[in-house]
Every structure is written in C-alpha cells, then in structure tokens.
Amino acid sequence: MNLLFIAWRNFRYRALSSFLTTLSLTLGVGLVVMVMAIYGIISEAFVRNASVGYNLVVGPRGSALQLTLNSVYYLSQPIENLPFTEYMEFFPKEERAAMVKQFGGDPALGERDGEYAGFVAGGYAIPLALGDYFGEFRAVGTTTDFFEKLRHGPDVDQPFEFREGRAFESFSTENSYFEAVLGSRVAAQMGIEVGDMMNPTHGDPEGKGHGQGFRVVGIMAPTGTPNDRAVFVNLEGFYLLEGHAKPIPEGAIVVPPEDDGNGSGEKLLTIPEREVTSILVRNGNLMFAPGMQNRVNESGRAQAAAPIGEINKLMSLIVGPLMKALLAITLITCIVAAVGVLVAIYNSMNDRKRDIAVMRALGARRGSVTMVILFESLIIAVVGGVAGWVLAHVAIFGAGTFIEQQTGVQVGLLSVSEFEWLLLPFVIALSLVAGVVPAWAAYRTDVGTNLAA
Known part of the structure; x- marks a missing residue:
C-alpha cells in the first residue's frame, strides 16, 4: 500500500486532532501572510505617493x-x-x-x-x-x-x-x-x-x-x-x-x-x-x-x-523595524504551531504502537514506518500552509475597497508580497523537523512487546 495513502488515512482517522493541529498552523501562516501583505501595501503607498x-x-x-x-x-x-x-x-x-x-x-x-x-x-x-x-x-x-x-x-x-x-x-x-x-x-x-x-x-x-x-x-x-x-x-x-x-x-x-x-x-x-x-x-x-x-x-x-528620500528614511528607520518585529512575532506563532504538530503526532503514537507493530510484523521496514509519520507532518504542513495563504488573501481581498480608500493601493486576490513564496517551503521544512521526534519513536517501536500488549 502507498505510504502517502496510509499517512492520509491516519490523518483522516484522527479527524478532530488533525483538524485542530492543522487549524493552528493555518492561523499562524495566515498571520505571517497578512503581515507581509500589510508591509508591502504600506511601502507601496508611501513610496508611490511620494512620487x-x-x-x-x-x-x-x-x-x-x-x-x-x-x-x-x-x-x-x-x-x-x-x-x-x-x-x-x-x-x-x-x-x-x-x-x-x-x-x-x-x-x-x-x-x-x-x-x-x-x-x-x-x-x-x-x-x-x-x-x-x-x-x-x-x-x-x-x-x-x-x-x-x-x-x-x-x-x-x-x-x-x-x-x-x-x-x-x-x-x-x-x-x-x-x-x-x-x-x-x-x-x-x-x-x-x-x-x-x-x-x-x-x-x-x-x-x-x-x-x-x-x-x-x-x-x-x-x-x-x-x-x-x-x-x-x-x-x-x-x-x-x-x-x-x-x-x-x-x-x-x-x-x-x-x-x-x-x-x-x-x-x-x-x-x-x-x-x-x-x-x-x-x-x-x-x-x-x-x-x-x-x-x-x-x-x-x-x-x-526631498520627499522620496524622507519617505525612504521613514521606511528604513521606523516602519521597517516595526514590521520586522511584528513579522518575527508571527513567525514564532508558526514555530509554536509546529510544536503543536510534534505534540499531536507524538501523543498519537501511544494509540498506534500496536498498529505499527502489526505493520512491522507484516513485513514493513523501519524506514517505511518512519516515512509514514513524516508524511503525516507533510500533509498537515501542506494543508495548513495552503489554507492559511488562501484565508489571508481572501481576507485582504475582502478588505480591498477599504485598503484602496485608505492608501490608494489596489489589491487583488492573487497579489503577493516580495518574499511570500518562501513561506510555504519554510512551513513544510518546519513541520518535517517537528515530525522527526515522533518518527524516531515509531522507528524504535518494539514489535514483540507491543504485539504481546
């Protein structure tokens, strides 16, 4: 059976736990995207209006x-x-x-x-x-x-x-x-x-x-x-x-x-x-x-x-550092969400020790079991990351009229900031790192002890 399919089945089997874990990651990603978008909107509004x-x-x-x-x-x-x-x-x-x-x-x-x-x-x-x-x-x-x-x-x-x-x-x-x-x-x-x-x-x-x-x-x-x-x-x-x-x-x-x-x-x-x-x-x-x-x-x-020079000073000395501090806080939110992924999957290991032992007894290698756990982290990262990105852009698009009235900047559903494309790879890498601990626990599962239990 395909390992990714097994991971997806496990994700669906623990529906409530998976949903809450993914939701926390979704909100973290959404916050980061919105901070990036706000910084981009502010920068464009100030710089463009200075010209x-x-x-x-x-x-x-x-x-x-x-x-x-x-x-x-x-x-x-x-x-x-x-x-x-x-x-x-x-x-x-x-x-x-x-x-x-x-x-x-x-x-x-x-x-x-x-x-x-x-x-x-x-x-x-x-x-x-x-x-x-x-x-x-x-x-x-x-x-x-x-x-x-x-x-x-x-x-x-x-x-x-x-x-x-x-x-x-x-x-x-x-x-x-x-x-x-x-x-x-x-x-x-x-x-x-x-x-x-x-x-x-x-x-x-x-x-x-x-x-x-x-x-x-x-x-x-x-x-x-x-x-x-x-x-x-x-x-x-x-x-x-x-x-x-x-x-x-x-x-x-x-x-x-x-x-x-x-x-x-x-x-x-x-x-x-x-x-x-x-x-x-x-x-x-x-x-x-x-x-x-x-x-x-x-x-x-x-x-x-010189208006453009003064606005560049404002962005570099005041607005930029404030937005970077806010971005750091939201990135910490993503890290906390990744820790939640680790805790959720690790805690589920106690319920799945016998399942893992059966898989091993049927011929599954240690590496295959480990990959199933990592695939679960990957699914949470991809679903949470994409959902957070979509949620943030829908919110920004919904506020598009207000943003245009206040700043003169038009935003579309697919308007992206400069470094936004780096966010999803970062979230995936973070979630995979978070999945290493439960994956190692699955790797070390003792077949005989857990089958006897």
Whole structure:
C-alpha cells in the first residue's frame, strides 16, 4: 500500500486532532501572510505617493520628515509658516512685479529676480496654505497650478481629472475666490455634491467654524494618492478667512494693490499679510535639485526636503523595524504551531504502537514506518500552509475597497508580497523537523512487546 495513502488515512482517522493541529498552523501562516501583505501595501503607498512630479518641498526650518508628511500626505501638523516673500523667491522679476501690482507691497520686491528663480525656470513652484479642516479632512489653500501642472500615477504622467465639475478659477469674478474642489474620498464620505457649500473649521476638526463658506465646484476622480482625502480651496479665499491675515510688521512699506476691475468687491491681502505653509517645487532641470536644496537650507530662512528620500528614511528607520518585529512575532506563532504538530503526532503514537507493530510484523521496514509519520507532518504542513495563504488573501481581498480608500493601493486576490513564496517551503521544512521526534519513536517501536500488549 502507498505510504502517502496510509499517512492520509491516519490523518483522516484522527479527524478532530488533525483538524485542530492543522487549524493552528493555518492561523499562524495566515498571520505571517497578512503581515507581509500589510508591509508591502504600506511601502507601496508611501513610496508611490511620494512620487508626485515635484522633487522638493520647501517649508519652515524644522523636521524635514514632518514637512514631507504634512505637505505630501496631509498628515502631522504644520511646523510653522513662511512669509509670502519666500514664495516669491522662486520667480523672475517680471512675475514678482506682477504680484506686487496685484496684491500690493514693497515695489522693491519686483526690481530683482528671485533667489531661486534660475533653478525653477521650466519647472514650477506651487504654494500650499494649511491649517483648516473640513470634518476630518485637510483644507488646502492653493492655486490652479496644482491641478494644471501636477501629475500622478505610476509614471507620474497622468493629469488630474474631474468626476464632476471643474477646478476653481484663478481670478475672481463674483465670489469665485470662495470656490472649492473635493477629493473623491471626501465627497463620498461627507456626502457633498457639486453646488453644495462647505464650511471649514479653524485649526483642527473640532475647531471654530469660519463664517465664510466655499461652494464646491468640482469633485476629483480617484487618484490613489493623498489628494483623494483633501479639500482644495482657492488660495485667495483661504487668505480672506477670519484669522488668516498676518499682522503687517511695523514700518513695512506697503503700496496698495491696483483695482483688479473684476467687481468682486473683495479686498485681497497684501504681500506682508500673506503666508504659505510650504511650496511644492519642480526644478526645470532635475540636476539642479541638489544645488537648490543646499541653497535653501543654507539661507537660514527655510528648508528644502526631498520627499522620496524622507519617505525612504521613514521606511528604513521606523516602519521597517516595526514590521520586522511584528513579522518575527508571527513567525514564532508558526514555530509554536509546529510544536503543536510534534505534540499531536507524538501523543498519537501511544494509540498506534500496536498498529505499527502489526505493520512491522507484516513485513514493513523501519524506514517505511518512519516515512509514514513524516508524511503525516507533510500533509498537515501542506494543508495548513495552503489554507492559511488562501484565508489571508481572501481576507485582504475582502478588505480591498477599504485598503484602496485608505492608501490608494489596489489589491487583488492573487497579489503577493516580495518574499511570500518562501513561506510555504519554510512551513513544510518546519513541520518535517517537528515530525522527526515522533518518527524516531515509531522507528524504535518494539514489535514483540507491543504485539504481546
């Protein structure tokens, strides 16, 4: 009779014991697979979302990682704000002069090129103003360049698209300073549609609500980036909200802005009253990025951080070690399950000593008896390992919608992590090692004594 068939018959004969032993191994394997999958999802989400077209984020001096998390992922809290004049340093004198003319300020600002204008020529500098919330979501003040110049996707070449409506306008007509665009997740979770009003709160989700609201003019199509969970408002409207104007320093030269002639009736903040939280920068030539980063950091006024570099540091220094520790714990769970295999099969040996003695008396060799026991361990390992893998992937697939909403990462039933293929051989080897002790006990079974018993 085939030895593997005999082992399978023994496995089925001890149904309850075999089921419980296999279940413990299934749960251990499932935990390991899920930890590997979670680590892969987190890594892909952070690294992919750090590849957003711009190569530097400029903000106040402090933690470069906090600046990245705040400006790229809309996590953490802003370090501080930069004066609007720091944002103007990325533009040539013609554009700086136009800003002075439009907003009002010291005319001398428009008489020279910005300090970093040469680095950005052919690229862009997009301001962000943070600090308000809409529910649990960040309200981000920015310009239309955000929608026109930024790209996303695996190759960072996909423009933003709108599921409904449009982007807000650059210049005001009638109340268009108070227009907003919602990320896809914000619209779905808050139940907001184009044409509705949204009122941001100041400082935190439970903060004081601003009296002035924004009309939703567009809802973005899903991008799989943090932009899905943000509200974007016209920067000019953001400045006009209560408490957002910076006091004008004493002795500052402020020439009033010229009338824009659009009939909006809104008096825009002057340059000394304006601040930005951070600036998204793409160099015209990416080879200039290190030089510009050094120049900004040496200025003493601001800092420049490379998002991809900061996220790699986060993954290697914080997230990676935590996930490795969790993986080690789950591997220990597999080892404990393997010990359970050893104990279950070894304890069953007392019930099968006579059966083994009969097999030996009928001509079975010691090696054949030993192989039957090892085959039992192999069956438990294969059934438990495959069942654990399937169970984990079904669970991940079932949570696929939630995972995609939270991270932007799409997971399929057969999505596997980098080292997942090594798990089943590891479990099989572990179970075979666990089967050595009961197999040795079967090998040493005394035929005469057990037949007489």
